[in-house]
Amino acid sequence: MTTTELADIDLLHSISVALIGEQDRRALYDKIVDAAASITGSQFATMQVLCSPDHPSGHGGQLQLLCSRGLPPEAVQFWQWVHRDALSSCGLALRRGERAVISDFEQWDEITGTEELLCFRNAGIRAAQTTPLQSRSGQLLGMISTHWSQPHQPSERVLRLLDILARTAADLLERTIAEEALRKLNETLEQRVSQRTAELMAAEEQLRQSQKMEAVGQLTGGLAHDFNNLLGSISGSLELLSHRIQQSRLEEVDKYISAARSAASRAAILTHRLLAFSRRQTLEPKAVELPALLHGMSELVQRTAGPGIRVDTLCDVALWHAFVDASQLENALLNLCNNARDAMPGGGQITLAARNLSLTVHEAPHHDLAPGQYLHLSVTDTGVGIAPEVLPHVFEPFYTTKPVGQGTGLGLSMIYGFAQQSGGQVKIHSKQDEGTRVDLYLPRHCGEVAEPEQDAAKAPAIELQRGKVILLVEDEHTMRIILSETLEEQGYQVLQAGDGVAALELLRSRADVDLLVSDVGLPGAMDGWQLAEQATGVQPGLKTMFITGYVQAAGRQVLTKPFTLHAFASRVTELLADPSISQATRADATVMVKS
């Protein structure tokens, strides 16, 4: 081996050591270009990549400069992209598909008088060679060029060494190109996935919308049907009532009066259930002791369940207080027990259970609840269970599998609305022929537990406040007449108004009004709350009371429709007699709705 050969091996060895140690792609290109310059003894060197025909830069089929050594900035700029027709060694190599050597640009006829020659001159370049970089399958990937400041013809030996370096450079470029293609694929994959997801979501939304419309249709249909029946009973009773009065058959009138009243109270229950389902019922949550509540209900449950059904109550010791509207909870549990009874025509067992439940951040989502402390109530039966195709529908309003007249299909939907509005949740589990369990989760009451309120029955009777003046604001004419007569019967003096503006006018004309009783939803720009606010401007300290069928508030100064006339009159009397009551605002009427 000659000393030159030994020197070559040494050089190649040091180059491969330098290349192996480098991870950064850019730095690798730099090292390759440096190696090319040192192999060829050139003052300048460049490495280029061949852009694919569909390159996003718009330079498809051209050579793009990856890195350079020794070139002044104008030259870097000039040769940033090199076209197939370019007058340079790389243009030539690109056209020929093989190495090109130009030993003196000044002697190359084709370039004489061109911009390119000027650029070579300005950069101080006189000679150049370009070696193609080819993949192992023979595809052209890029170029490696070296440039000399003097006329120069590289030796065979130098060119052989360059070929070896070109092999390494080509491998590196191939890897880079493959990685780039993969990255692009991933990018478009992500794009394709998100596009497809968006399409699916849109389809799902459409489906939800149509399901919603179906539910609304079902709701209005069911509602119209049930209300028609009830209105039929009421108007029929009234018609017969007026006939009997005309015929002076007064002994029969009681029968029709009670028929009409019973239909009206069934209608009231129906609207209550609907309001519960739509989560707009008036809730008065308080600290509730579940063992006492369940104990208080057990007799009623047993009575409705009948002798063939055993009712058990299991309460954990040291049960927390629940924060819930007690009477609505009783209502919900009764509904669940009725469902359980209906599912066990041949008898069986109902188990009411209550336990404390703390849900961590990890557990809570499984119950569709926020993390926190809950009371878990369950009603389990050993009945017929629910068929898998029925199960997804049981919470839908008016969904019932019971014969006509036996179920409204509002029981579970009301419980659902109630649970949601209370800040809790309801779930149902069922296996056909084995039974059903309904889980009700209710928030724990935190803080002090108030003393139980005095039993209304035991409270001393409140004296009538005869002669007091009441301003009654209600837009529904019939309702206003009925309420007004009820109050007048109690000995009160009643002023009537159909909207807020009329009410304020009346209030300005007299200073002796003792109580403002107003509907919340009023025609015109002013609702009941706003009227009350303005009314105190006219008569400071005026007592107020609201009546409403559609409000997310509660308190002593709010009476929810439908109510009995007796309840209305007593509430008015109670407020008139209580010196601590004054003007109420929306804020006073504690907002109870969580959802």
Ligand SMILES: Nc1ncnc2c1ncn2[C@@H]1O[C@H](COP(=O)(O)OP(=O)(O)OP(=O)(O)O)[C@@H](O)[C@H]1O
């Ligand atoms: N414990 C249960 N066992 C078997 N099926 C049940 C049970 N609870 C509910 N279901 C099914 O769910 C349906 C809907 O129940 P939901 O309480 O909403 O209405 P309903 O009981 O049919 O009518 P309503 O409650 O107005 O009397 C029932 O018709 C029944 O098919």
Ligand SMILES: [Mg+2]
């Ligand atoms: Mg039911």
